[in-house]
Amino acid sequence: MKYKKVGNSIEMIEYDSFDIGQILECGQCFRFSGSDNNYSIIAHGKLLNISQTNDKIIFYPCTINEFENIWINYFDLNTDYLQIKKILSHSDNILAKAIKLCGGIRILNQDKWECLISFIISQNNRIPQIKKVIENISNMFGSKINDQYYTFPTRSQLLNATQENLQNCKAGFRSKYILDAIKSEINLENLSNLSTQDIKNTLMKIKGVGNKVADCSLLFSFGRREVYPTDVWIKRVTQEIYFNNKDVSINQIHNFAKNKFGNLAGYSQQYLFHYARNIKR
C-alpha cells in the first residue's frame, strides 16, 4: 500500500482488496451514507469522505497524521487480505466463489462502545431502521461535528439518558438493554487483554447481549477474527453449504467454523454473509 497527501486529502495508490462499497454495505457498520464508490462515514469522532476510482482511493478531509493514526487501523490496511483470500479459496469452492464476488471486503476495527450498542440495536431489526436509531441517538447525545452530523455518544455522554429518551430515538424494547449497558461498570478498553471467551462472557452479562451481539462486538471492534457471528443469514448459508441443508444448533456451527476456518473464521463469515445476501434468496 502507498499513499500521499494531496491538498486536504490522502490518496491511496497501490492497494489491494479494497472496495469501499463492499466494506460498508456488508453489514458490519451503520454510520455511513452514499453509493457508487462515493461514501461518507462517521467514525472515531470524525467525518470522512471516501471516493474510489479505478486506480486510487481518496480520503478527505484527512491529514497524514489522521490517516496513519486512525484510518489505517480502522480499514485494517496492515492485514494481508491477499494471503487470507488465498488460504480460504483453497479450502473450498463455494467460499472461493464468494471471495471472487466480494474480494474487496475488509473487516473494520471500530470503536468498542459504539459497536456494542449498535449491535444491541440490530437485534430483530432491519438495517435502515438500525441506522436511523443510531443516528437519532447520536443527534440527541453526541458531539456536534458540523451542521448535519454528530458523533456517536460515549458512555459518559449517555449517563443521563432515560428510557423515554431512547424510546424517542425509536430503540423500542432495546432501550432497556442500552440502559443496562450504560449502567454496567464494564470498561470495554480494559477487556482487550483477556481471552476471547472471557471477553464474551463479560459482554454477555449485559442484558440484550447474547451470542450474536457479543461475537459481532468481538469481530468488529476487538479484532478477534476467530469468531463466527451466526445470524439467521449465516446459519442458513452455513447449513446449506456445509450441513447438507440440515438444521443444526448455533454451537454446532461455531464448532464447525472453528475447525474449518480457525483464526480466519471471521473473514469467512463476512464473505459468506455477502454471498448469502446478494446471491441467494
Place this chain on the structure above:
DNA sequence: GCCCAGGCACTCA
C-alpha cells in the same frame, strides 16, 4: 390488518 426483520430474555417442561 398481517407479517416479519442480521436476537434476546423469559417461561415452562
Place this chain on the structure above:
DNA sequence: TGAGTGCCTGGG
C-alpha cells in the same frame, strides 16, 4: 437444557 413465545417499529 431446549423449545416456545413476545417484543418496538415501520415497510411490504
